Amino acid sequence: MPVYSYACKSCGHAFDIHQDFSDDSLTICPECQGRLKKVFGTVGVSFKGSGFYATDSRSGSTSTSTAASKSSAKESSAAPSAPAAAAPAAS
Secondary structure, three states, X not given: OOEEEEEEOOXXXXXXXXXOOOOOOOOEOOOOOOXXXXXXXXXXOOOOOOXXXXXXXXXXXXXXXXXXXXXHHHHHHHOOOOOOOOOOOOO
Protein backbone atom coordinates (compact mmCIF):
# COMPACT_ATOMS: atom_id res chain seq x y z
CA MET A 1 0.00 0.00 0.00
CA PRO A 2 1.69 3.25 -1.13
CA VAL A 3 2.06 6.35 1.00
CA TYR A 4 0.90 9.66 -0.47
CA SER A 5 1.78 13.14 0.80
CA TYR A 6 -0.74 15.96 0.83
CA ALA A 7 -0.53 19.65 1.72
CA CYS A 8 -3.35 22.14 2.25
CA LYS A 9 -3.33 25.22 0.02
CA SER A 10 -5.13 27.29 2.67
CA CYS A 11 -3.54 26.51 6.04
CA GLY A 12 -0.35 24.70 4.93
CA HIS A 13 -1.14 21.54 6.95
CA ALA A 14 0.95 18.65 5.52
CA PHE A 15 0.44 14.94 6.15
CA ASP A 16 1.08 11.47 4.74
CA ILE A 17 -1.56 8.77 4.30
CA HIS A 18 -1.61 5.12 3.20
CA GLN A 19 -3.96 4.63 0.24
CA ASP A 20 -4.68 1.86 -2.25
CA PHE A 21 -4.07 2.52 -5.92
CA SER A 22 -7.81 2.28 -6.52
CA ASP A 23 -8.68 4.92 -3.86
CA ASP A 24 -9.60 8.44 -4.97
CA SER A 25 -7.23 11.29 -4.11
CA LEU A 26 -8.10 13.38 -1.07
CA THR A 27 -9.39 16.88 -1.83
CA ILE A 28 -10.50 18.33 1.54
CA CYS A 29 -8.14 19.26 4.39
CA PRO A 30 -9.02 17.53 7.70
CA GLU A 31 -7.89 20.65 9.64
CA CYS A 32 -9.58 23.61 7.93
CA GLN A 33 -11.72 22.02 5.17
CA GLY A 34 -9.54 23.81 2.59
CA ARG A 35 -8.34 22.44 -0.72
CA LEU A 36 -5.56 19.79 -0.75
CA LYS A 37 -2.81 19.24 -3.28
CA LYS A 38 -0.75 16.09 -3.72
CA VAL A 39 2.96 16.58 -2.94
CA PHE A 40 5.47 14.68 -5.05
CA GLY A 41 8.91 13.92 -3.65
CA THR A 42 12.19 13.20 -5.38
CA VAL A 43 12.85 9.88 -7.05
CA GLY A 44 15.17 7.51 -5.18
CA VAL A 45 17.23 6.56 -8.26
CA SER A 46 20.33 8.39 -9.44
CA PHE A 47 22.67 7.41 -12.25
CA LYS A 48 26.30 8.19 -11.46
CA GLY A 49 29.50 7.40 -13.26
CA SER A 50 30.90 8.01 -16.70
CA GLY A 51 29.80 6.11 -19.76
CA PHE A 52 26.59 4.56 -18.48
CA TYR A 53 24.49 5.75 -21.40
CA ALA A 54 27.28 5.71 -24.00
CA THR A 55 28.17 2.06 -23.46
CA ASP A 56 24.63 0.72 -23.18
CA SER A 57 23.14 2.40 -26.24
CA ARG A 58 25.76 1.55 -28.86
CA SER A 59 25.17 -2.10 -29.65
CA GLY A 60 25.26 -1.71 -33.46
CA SER A 61 28.63 0.02 -33.82
CA THR A 62 30.64 -2.65 -32.00
CA SER A 63 29.55 -5.42 -34.37
CA THR A 64 30.87 -3.55 -37.45
CA SER A 65 34.22 -2.74 -35.85
CA THR A 66 34.58 -6.36 -34.72
CA ALA A 67 33.88 -7.59 -38.26
CA ALA A 68 36.44 -5.16 -39.70
CA SER A 69 39.13 -6.27 -37.28
CA LYS A 70 38.45 -9.95 -38.09
CA SER A 71 38.79 -9.34 -41.84
CA SER A 72 42.05 -7.41 -41.39
CA ALA A 73 43.38 -10.24 -39.20
CA LYS A 74 42.65 -12.76 -41.98
CA GLU A 75 44.45 -10.57 -44.55
CA SER A 76 47.52 -10.21 -42.39
CA SER A 77 47.74 -13.95 -41.77
CA ALA A 78 47.46 -14.66 -45.53
CA ALA A 79 50.31 -12.28 -46.42
CA PRO A 80 53.87 -13.70 -46.34
CA SER A 81 55.57 -12.88 -43.11
CA ALA A 82 58.66 -10.74 -43.22
CA PRO A 83 61.36 -10.99 -40.58
CA ALA A 84 60.82 -8.50 -37.79
CA ALA A 85 63.41 -5.74 -37.52
CA ALA A 86 65.17 -5.65 -34.21
CA ALA A 87 64.61 -2.46 -32.28
CA PRO A 88 67.68 -0.84 -30.66
CA ALA A 89 67.81 -1.35 -26.93
CA ALA A 90 67.20 1.68 -24.78
CA SER A 91 69.94 2.49 -22.30
